[in-house]
Amino acid sequence: MDKEGIKVDPIPDLKKLHNASLLYTIPSFHNPTGTLMTAQRRNELLNICRKAQLPLVEDDVYRELWLDEKPPKPLKAFDKNGLVLYLGGLSKSLSPGLRIGWVVGPEPAIGHLADIKMQTDYGSSSLSQYAAAEWFSSGLYQKHLVDIRNKLRIRRDFTLKTLNKHFSDLATWEKPSGGFYIWLCLLPSVSLRKLFELALEEGLLLNPGNVYDHQADQYLRISYSYASLSDLEDGLFRLSMLIRKLI
Ligand SMILES: Cc1ncc(COP(=O)(O)O)c(C=O)c1O
Structure with a gap:
């Protein structure tokens, strides 16, 4: 990427x-x-996959969590050949406990997936589905999204400010325009394993980059979605001190 x-x-x-x-x-x-993938890249990706006859799964569970402006249209919006299976869900925007997600795709593929779902979990809870339907049809979900974006924006901006304060000589990062994550690239070459263990001893659980990609061993995933602002500040400060200790 x-x-x-x-x-x-x-x-x-x-x-x-x-x-x-x-x-x-x-x-x-x-x-x-x-x-956030640009509109042009989305277009190029769809074209190249079409030529290569390579179907895509577009996982769009963070779409509604934009903080600056709406993201470009999904790949699925330009899919004329049934090449894209589009995934959305409520886990990130409303509640993971509801276990509600959806898939948009060609009918035969949906038929197969429905079969597999039936055999693996007997289908989603009806109660959860009724609750989700009520959120959508009553307008409550749209109101909730406005609220959640406002709260998430405060968290993102606070985290960026805290990073500027404690990490400006230790790491680089981009400002995310939505979602939950900041991908922190550590500048000094420190062992992520050592850092992880040291942090754990202090009660800090890190998300090392190599969980996601074995080459990403100078990265940490910072999530600003859950911890309180004071925990974010305290955790990031302590993390910066641990990195300083290691170098
Ligand atoms: C891109 C993406 N898709 C799907 C999921 C899983 O969502 P769910 O809780 O609905 O299984 C996650 C969770 O981290 C995610 O980041």
Whole structure:
């Protein structure tokens, strides 16, 4: 990936190399990097996958959590050939406990997926589905989204301010325009394993980059969605001190 999202040029060769049958992508506020794929890159990605006859799974669970402006339209909006399976859900925007998500795709694919779902979990809770339907039809969900964006924006801005205060000589990062995550690139070369263990002894649980990509061993995923502002400030300050100790 680069700052505009997934890089498209290597896709045809990678498809051949791995005999790949599917491309999975999170175009809006990617987990863990926070990257928002540009409209142009979305277009290029769809074109290259169409040419390579490579179906896509578009995981768009962070779409509604935009903080500055609405993200570009989903890839699915331009999919004329039934190449894209589109995923959305309520786990990130409302409640993971509801276990409600959805998939948009060609009917035969949906038929197969419904079959598999039936065999793995007997289907989603009716009660959860009724609750979700009520949120959507009453307008409550739209109101909730406005509220959640306002709260998330405060958290994002506070976290960026805290990073500026304690990490300006230790790391680089981009300002995410939505979602939950800041992908922190550590400047000094420290062992992530040592840092992880040291932090754990202090009661700090880190999300090291190599959980997501074995090459990302100078990265940490910072999530500003859950901890209180005071815990964010305290945790980030203590993390910066641990890094200083290691170098
Ligand atoms: C991109 C993405 N898709 C799906 C999920 C999982 O969501 P759920 O709780 O609905 O299984 C996550 C959770 O972290 C995620 O980041």
